[in-house]
Amino acid sequence: MSELVLGLLATLAYGAVGTILMALGFVLVDLATPGKLRELIWVQGNRNASVLLASGLLGVGVIVTTAIITSDSDLVTGLMSTVVFGLAGLALMSIAFVLLDLATPGKLGEILARPEPHPAVWVSAAVHVAVSAIIAAAIT
Structure with missing residues (x-):
């Protein structure tokens, strides 16, 4: 029974760390786009902002999942490596966004906040996913 309780506590701890990291990811995407991300996505239904945020959250999820899978049975060390x-x-991912912004015409954040779909969002999303895959591979 104690293994079950320890497993549950570990799950809750990793879940909390992952949730906090995703919340931080939300804040970073919010800083990268003009206006409030909550407003853009949930009120205006902006698909560009939604894809950008979703790719960032998936990227964080990939990294956190890989860190958890590769962590030893030592919970503290596993949590620290996950963080x-x-x-x-x-x-x-933030640096890659800035570099992509510098390499492309216009301000990427402003382009991604536009209400009409823009292909730049898919490039930005691919950058998020690629960076997270590279980090996941480096973890293993």
């Missing part, structure tokens, strides 16, 4: 790799992933 470290999650933060590294968020930082690298």
Whole structure:
């Protein structure tokens, strides 16, 4: 029974860390796009902002999942590595967004906040997913 309780506590701890990292990812995407992300997605139904946020959250999920799978049975070390790799992933995804913005015409955040669908959102989303896959591969 104690294994079950320890497993449940570990699950809750990893879930909390993953949720906090995804919340931080939300904040970073919100900073990258003009206006409030909540307004853009849930009130205006902006597909560009939705795809960008979804790709960032999926990226964080990939990194957190990989960190959990590869962690040893030591919960504290596993949680620490999940936090470290999650933060590294968020930082690298943000840097990649800035580099993509510098390499393309216009302001990427403004383009992605437009109400009409724009192909740049798919490129930005691919960057998020690619960076998270690279980090996941580096973890293993």
